[in-house]
Amino acid sequence: MNMVTGDIQGAYRITLASEVDRDGWRDHARRLLQAGIAPEQVTWTVEGRRDAGELDLSPSAILPAQNSDQPSRPVRISKTLLSLINTALLHSNADRFNLAYRILWRAQSLPGLHRNPADPDMLKLNRYAKAIRRDIHKMHAFVRFRKIGDSAGREQFVAWFEPDHHITEAVAPFFRNRFTGMDWLIVTPGASIAWDGHKLSVGPGGCKDDVPQEDVIEAEWRTYYANIFNPARVKIGAMKSEMPMKYWKNLPEAELIPSLLEQAGTRVDAMTAHTPEDVLFDDKMDKPAANLPASLDQLYALLEQRADAPMEKFSDRLVRGSGPDRADLMIIGEQPGDQEDREGKPFVGPAGQLLDRALAEAGIDRQQTFLTNAVKRFKYTQRGKRRLHETPNVGEINYYRWWVEQEIRLVDPGLVVALGATAARSLTGRPVKIARRRGEILADAEGRSILITVHPSYLLRIPDEQGRQVEYAKFMRDLQVARDFVN
Amino acid sequence: MSKISRSDKLAILADAAKYDASCASSGSVNRNSAKSGGIGSTGGMGICHSYAPDGRCISLLKILMTNYCMFDCLYCINRSSSNVRRAAFTVQEIVDLTLDFYKRNYIEGLFLSSGIIRSPDYTMEQLVEVARRLRVVHRFGGYIHLKTIPEADPDLLKQAGQYADRLSINIELPDDESIARLAPEKDGKLIRRSMNNLGKKVREAKAERKSSRKAPLFAPGGHSTQMIIGADASDDAKILTTSNGLYGSYGLKRVYYSAFSPIPDSSSNLPAQAPPLLREHRLYQADWLLRFYGFSVDEIMQGGSAGQLDLTIDPKLAWALQNRARFPVNINLADREILLRIPGLGGKGVGKILQARRFSALRLADLERICQSVKKILPFITTADWHPGKQLDSLNLYDRLKPPPEQLSLFEA
Numbered sequence: 034m035n036m037v038t039g040d041i042q043g044a045y046r047i048t049l050a051s052e053v054d055r056d057g058w059r060d061h062a063r064r065l066l067q068a069g070i071a072p073e074q075v076t077w078t079v080e081g082r083r084d085a086g087e088l089d090l091s092p093s094a095i096l097p098a099q100n101s102d103q104p105s106r107p108v109r110i111s112k113t114l115l116s117l118i119n120t121a122l123l124h125s126n127a128d129r130f131n132l133a134y135r136i137l138w139r140a141q142s143l144p145g146l147h148r149n150p151a152d153p154d155m156l157k158l159n160r161y162a163k164a165i166r167r168d169i170h171k172m173h174a175f176v177r178f179r180k181i182g183d184s185a186g187r188e189q190f191v192a193w194f195e196p197d198h199h200i201t202e203a204v205a206p207f208f209r210n211r212f213t214g215m216d217w218l219i220v221t222p223g224a225s226i227a228w229d230g231h232k233l234s235v236g237p238g239g240c241k242d243d244v245p246q247e248d249v250i251e252a253e254w255r256t257y258y259a260n261i262f263n264p265a266r267v268k269i270g271a272m273k274s275e276m277p278m279k280y281w282k283n284l285p286e287a288e289l290i291p292s293l294l295e296q297a298g299t300r301v302d303a304m305t306a307h308t309p310e311d312v313l314f315d316d317k318m319d320k321p322a323a324n325l326p327a328s329l330d331q332l333y334a335l336l337e338q339r340a341d342a343p344m345e346k347f348s349d350r351l352v353r354g355s356g357p358d359r360a361d362l363m364i365i366g367e368q369p370g371d372q373e374d375r376e377g378k379p380f381v382g383p384a385g386q387l388l389d390r391a392l393a394e395a396g397i398d399r400q401q402t403f404l405t406n407a408v409k410r411f412k413y414t415q416r417g418k419r420r421l422h423e424t425p426n427v428g429e430i431n432y433y434r435w436w437v438e439q440e441i442r443l444v445d446p447g448l449v450v451a452l453g454a455t456a457a458r459s460l461t462g463r464p465v466k467i468a469r470r471r472g473e474i475l476a477d478a479e480g481r482s483i484l485i486t487v488h489p490s491y492l493l494r495i496p497d498e499q500g501r502q503v504e505y506a507k508f509m510r511d512l513q514v515a516r517d518f519v520n
Numbered sequence: 521m522s523k524i525s526r527s528d529k530l531a532i533l534a535d536a537a538k539y540d541a542s543c544a545s546s547g548s549v550n551r552n553s554a555k556s557g558g559i560g561s562t563g564g565m566g567i568c569h570s571y572a573p574d575g576r577c578i579s580l581l582k583i584l585m586t587n588y589c590m591f592d593c594l595y596c597i598n599r600s601s602s603n604v605r606r607a608a609f610t611v612q613e614i615v616d617l618t619l620d621f622y623k624r625n626y627i628e629g630l631f632l633s634s635g636i637i638r639s640p641d642y643t644m645e646q647l648v649e650v651a652r653r654l655r656v657v658h659r660f661g662g663y664i665h666l667k668t669i670p671e672a673d674p675d676l677l678k679q680a681g682q683y684a685d686r687l688s689i690n691i692e693l694p695d696d697e698s699i700a701r702l703a704p705e706k707d708g709k710l711i712r713r714s715m716n717n718l719g720k721k722v723r724e725a726k727a728e729r730k731s732s733r734k735a736p737l738f739a740p741g742g743h744s745t746q747m748i749i750g751a752d753a754s755d756d757a758k759i760l761t762t763s764n765g766l767y768g769s770y771g772l773k774r775v776y777y778s779a780f781s782p783i784p785d786s787s788s789n790l791p792a793q794a795p796p797l798l799r800e801h802r803l804y805q806a807d808w809l810l811r812f813y814g815f816s817v818d819e820i821m822q823g824g825s826a827g828q829l830d831l832t833i834d835p836k837l838a839w840a841l842q843n844r845a846r847f848p849v850n851i852n853l854a855d856r857e858i859l860l861r862i863p864g865l866g867g868k869g870v871g872k873i874l875q876a877r878r879f880s881a882l883r884l885a886d887l888e889r890i891c892q893s894v895k896k897i898l899p900f901i902t903t904a905d906w907h908p909g910k911q912l913d914s915l916n917l918y919d920r921l922k923p924p925p926e927q928l929s930l931f932e933a
């Protein structure tokens with residue numbers, strides 16, 4: 034028969050089976066209560082706990098069994114309080130079993146105790162429970178799985194986590210319900226939990242080295258972390274209070290934090306730097322001929338005769354502009370391509386075909402439009418049988434600037450459309466950011482109207498269909514602006 | 521032609537999404553995979569899986585499907601005239617990325633939005649297809665928030681609601697005139713009509729679920745919107761009035777405020793400076809007062825001046841200082857509504873006071889135990905053993921109560 038053996042000054046020592054032996058606590062607490070043993074007489078400890086037992090020489094208490102000749106007192110406890118205690122018992126502080134028993138004891142004569150948040154015992158219990166809820170929440174949040182393999186159609190994942198309290202078993206159902214479709218193992222110092230698709234199991238604790246230190250996806254996760262951060266709003270306090278530094282060592286993304294902060298200032302400066310409203314036009318230009326040509330034919334003939342034109346890498350053939358001698362709209366491209374060079378006409382290659390289509394869709398009549406290029410000859414590199422387009426340099430563009438200027442003077446259009454950076458540079462004498470200037474009617478030094486947009490060959494170079502669609506729509510919009518302006 | 525990797529696309533399309541403030545993953549149905557055998561669960565409060573150094577929670581994989589866009593909204597980094605690097609995910613890439621991240625417990629789910637490509641309908645179809653594949657093909661039970669496109673066919677909206685936990689349509693700016701000026705392709709009326717439509721569907725589906733558990737779900741996490749602060753001249757009064765109207769008319773769960781962020785290569789029609797982040801913060805506080813503390817816009821604005829909230833102190837304190845005659849409040853006698861008006865006292869604190877005072881008249885020591893910071897509320901209350909005396913009349917109360925300058929450096933001491 035179980036006897037009360039707390040003979041040393043009425044002290045009872047209860048040894049629970051483990052740190053998470055909540056059932057054991059409940060059992061013992063009920064029986065202590067029924068035997069009327071006050072909290073001050075009881076010490077609680079846990080089997081195998083390193084810091085317990087050695088100094089305490091009292092024999093383990095053998096619990097008072099239900100004494101048949103004493104009517105057992107019913108234990109009264111509200112559901113709310115019980116669930117609060119259940120939570121708080123997972124706390125790592127050794128005094129929790131004691132505290133919980135004291136509250137249970139006091140609640141027998143003070144049934145409303147748990148509703149009084151100002152009571153010191155309840156305050157502590159609430160604090161413990163809150164710490165547990167937070168710890169559980171952080172574990173839900175900060176566990177990071179790493180994939181270790183695939184087998185039998187299921188993926189396998191492992192994680193290492195260091196909770197503050199004895200919560201590992203308590204979080205297992207959460208992870209099961211969330212990651213049902215994969216196998217996983219979570220190792221913590223105190224315990225490990227695992228799921229294989231059929232059952233949850235609990236095992237002994239482990240150490241960090243038990244878990245693989247890498248997963249390929251982590252690089253992408255870090256990429257995400259670095260890019261979702263807005264350097265214009267640094268709030269470290271908020272970050273650290275929600276993601277305390279003690280967790281950082283097990284979070285693959287946290288190693289980026291110092292460098293992200295370091296770069297934040299520079300990145301913001303780059304974001305806010307408005308390039309000064311630069312002067313768009315620079316009308317300094319060589320004037321190679323004293324007499325201005327009187328017609329386009331004369332102009333091209335003069336140009337053909339000149340010996341100083343850049344010839345290295347250039348085809349000999351001069352490609353003239355095409356269209357009526359007088360036109361409302363003039364379109365300037367970059368330079369003739371392979372096909373244009375062979376046929377001697379501008380805009381007959383793939384980019385030209387795209388331009389044709391766009392002009393037709395925008396309601397612009399190509400026959401009524403004067404088409405030409407900023408550089409009048411084809412620049413290329415020979416690769417086997419193919420001649421690969423090469424972008425003209427600034428000197429080459431500048432060489433032809435005066436000639437383009439004469440074309441404009443002779444054709445006298447209401448609007449000049451520059452396609453791409455080379456044409457824009459030719460017209461303005463400066464490097465131009467197309468994205469910034471496109472689609473607007475600009476006036477040059479002479480008061481002539483200019484509209485800048487992209488070159489159709491840019492549209493052809495966009496690798497994916499969606500991008501092409503969008504860019505084409507934008508190109509169309511610019512052409513429509515041009516059409517409306519000259520009409 | 522060089523193909524860009526999934527990781528490169530991720531860099532571009534996460535960067536493009538960071539201007540969206542919402543990352544909430546709460547308030548949907550409880551769902552788990554135990555029955556379906558799939559992956560993913562939702563329930564109650566969402567989980568923040570990480571925090572960025574900007575203090576924001578990272579809960580969802582927040583990305584754009586593509587940052588190509590036909591539209592040209594001036595405040596937006598993805599506008600067609602901006603020369604940012606562009607990229608586009610395929611539907612399957614987004615599905616895979618979401619699952620890869622989710623299975624490693626990085627995220628609660630997906631928040632997907634997109635620039636408008638080809639047409640509003642086409643874009644919306646793609647977004648819906650991502651959600652459909654996740655739910656139907658992969659039995660994904662995590663959170664899905666889709667940004668919907670007001671210009672798209674209402675039928676697509678309906679489909680989106682079947683798969684998503686939350687839908688949102690951004691109102692963008694506080695008034696239609698600013699929308700017309702800064703987002704020329706958008707139409708304030710159309711946005712509000714779509715929002716109304718969305719609100720109606722959410723409400724109807726909720727009502728049907730009440731009568732039958734089998735009724736189909738429609739965005740059980742409700743709908744929300746975002747307003748950009750500081751891109752136009754609207755003052756705080758205007759913004760709060762707009763929000764108040766949105767909550768009232770369309771049953772929105774949340775209005776998010778996003779301080780306009782200067783973007784690279786921005787239009788000269790926009791301010792070069794971001795509004796102080798504090799302004800955004802004060803608006804959130806004021807929004808809170810509207811929704812949970814029974815304040816009206818007019819009352820809140822009493823604490824500000826010239827239509828702007830006070831940046832130095834929070835709006836509740838600002839209101840209280842303008843209404844000193846209503847204080848001090850007796851902690852042991854006042855009703856809940858009155859207690860909620862005490863600066864520095866939140867909903868939780870009020871709840872605890874109401875409970876604790878049933879046991880005994882509260883003294884300062886009791887308050888110290890149950891409130892976060894008693895010092896802040898002292899000038900406004902009386903307890904069994906405390907009266908603030910003439911404090912309330914003193915002129916320097918404002919200076920005494922304003923917060924100390926914030927400490928920002930991470931690695932100090």
Ligand code: SF4
Nearest residue numbers: 589591593596599635
């Ligand atoms: S439609 Fe959306 S993505 Fe496109 S420019 Fe406007 S705000 Fe940006």
